[in-house]
Amino acid sequence: MAYELLPEAFYLQNTLTVAQQLLGTYLVHESAEGRTSGRIVETEAYLGSQDPASHAFRGRTARNAAMFGAPGRVYIYFIYGMYYHMNVTAAPEGVGEAVLLRALEPAEGIPLMQARRGTGDLLKLCSGPAKLVIAMGVTPEFSGHDLRRSPLCIMEDPEHDPVQFDTTTRIGLTKATDSLLRFCITGSPFVSRKPM
DNA sequence: TGCCTGATTGCCT
DNA sequence: GGCAATCAGGCAA
Numbered sequence: 001m002a003y004e005l006l007p008e009a010f011y012l013q014n015t016l017t018v019a020q021q022l023l024g025t026y027l028v029h030e031s032a033e034g035r036t037s038g039r040i041v042e043t044e045a046y047l048g049s050q051d052p053a054s055h056a057f058r059g060r061t062a063r064n065a066a067m068f069g070a071p072g073r074v075y076i077y078f079i080y081g082m083y084y085h086m087n088v089t090a091a092p093e094g095v096g097e098a099v100l101l102r103a104l105e106p107a108e109g110i111p112l113m114q115a116r117r118g119t120g121d122l123l124k125l126c127s128g129p130a131k132l133v134i135a136m137g138v139t140p141e142f143s144g145h146d147l148r149r150s151p152l153c154i155m156e157d158p159e160h161d162p163v164q165f166d167t168t169t170r171i172g173l174t175k176a177t178d179s180l181l182r183f184c185i186t187g188s189p190f191v192s193r194k195p196m
Numbered sequence: 197t198g199c200c201t202g203a204t205t206g207c208c209t
Numbered sequence: 210g211g212c213a214a215t216c217a218g219g220c221a222a
Contacts, residue, residue, distance in 0.1 A: 044214070046214075053214070054214090055214085077214085078213095079213055079214065079215065080213060080214095080215050080216085081213090082215080082216085083215050083216075085214060085215085087214090100214060102214090128215070128216070129214070129215075130215050130216065131215090131216080170214075171214075172213090172214055172215065173213095173214060174212090174213080174214095
């Protein structure tokens with residue numbers, strides 16, 4: 001498999017474009033316990049000051065600072081007292097936009113993912129934003145990490161076929177629930193919820 | 197199969 | 210003090 005790192009210019013595109021084009025790429029983590037990777041099958045876009053559901057809506061704070069940082073970085077955030085979500089920052093530095101990774105199709109290191117998640121069901125290993133963080137062994141220390149560097153990076157197969165995706169409303173929100181900012185690979189059984 | 201609820205902590209109002 | 214980009218398990222039908 002001849003995978004290549006995504007260049008910085010990829011992340012400088014419009015956030016919606018980044019969210020769509022991340023579909024079909026691979027998130028790879030080389031941890032001390034072993035290597036795990038998964039194909040990104042579901043994403044959501046979070047925009048800046050125009051998007052009330054975005055953490056960046058009310059401006060920059062200590063918590064969301066990573067969202068305003070350089071593109072192609074990790075923004076991890078703690079939710080519901082027990083889970084983490086992983087985002088990929090987009091847009092130039094100073095613009096608070098990011099893409100939430102919502103689901104992966106497990107690729108490498110599946111036994112390790114199963115051990116971390118405590119389940120053997122492939123369909124449920126990474127079918128949700130908190131689940132994939134656990135399965136991939138991602139920790140909050142990665143916040144601000146550059147996704148073009150080991151041990152946590154995003155790669156793509158430059159010869160992969162164009163990905164067909166569905167566009168739907170975002171999930172789990174209480175604000176701006178009518179925006180069509182969620183993207184998932186058409187027909188993939190690994191998404192967190194079937195498109196409507 | 198599908199709805200409803202508890203768990204649990206940090207941050208903003 | 211209340212809420213939040215969630216998940217798993219329990220119970221009803």
